[in-house]
Amino acid sequence: MYIKWIVCQVNEGMKDAFSRAQEQWISTAQAEGFIAQTGGWNIADENEACIIAFWVSRGHAERFMASLHDRIVEENRQSETYHAINVAYFDGLLEMEGQAASLDEAVGTSEFLCVADCEVYSGRTEHFESVQQSVWLQAMKQAEGMLGGMFSKAADTSNRYLISTFRDTVVHHDRYRDDQVPLLREKASVTDDLQKIIGKQIRLVESWNVLA
DSSP, X not given: OEEEEXXXXXXXXXXXXXXXXXXXXXXXXXXXXXXXXXXXXXTTOTTEEEEEEEESOHHHHHHHHTTHHHXXXXXXXXXXXXXXXXXXXXXXXXXXXXXSSSHHHHHHHOSEEEEEEEEEOTTOHHHHHHHIIIIIHHHHHHSTTEEEEEEEEXXXXXXXXXXXXXXXXXXXXXXXXXXXXXXXXXXXXXXXXXXXXXEEEEEEOGGGOEEO
């Protein structure tokens, strides 16, 4: 699986215009190899929009970029609504199981997305990947309100990872964060692995959802 992660700094007073433009990405559903896309607003920064898209493979995503992508950009004029954009690509390593039957079902029913953008120390990537499967995935699978997610590794660097998890409500996420995360961090030796981590809590906008 191939993941596209987009973060936009939206101009003051342009959130509604950005949202209307984002809704026009519904055309992506026609693209071969497309799985799902969703996004919303960062709870900690009301003008930061975050979008995540899932593709079967890098080849499928690149063919979309070379064909439909530019036409949608030209028509929705979304670039006029933000002053900064950051785009990163990741290869899916582990799909996280949850209460949803599939990743696209998790995307379609979730209200809340939690993202951890991690930089791992050189020489610690093997351990970091191992504890994702042995510690984190097992705990998340049992967590109330956990619908599903993806553990992925940056396509352009060996030490960056993206952990994206879909939750049914903010309340369930906050309970998991407060009650379970401190113990899990200790069990997984997080401080030994992580050079840097940027966490984002995103309230999803249903009208931005695109499903194949």
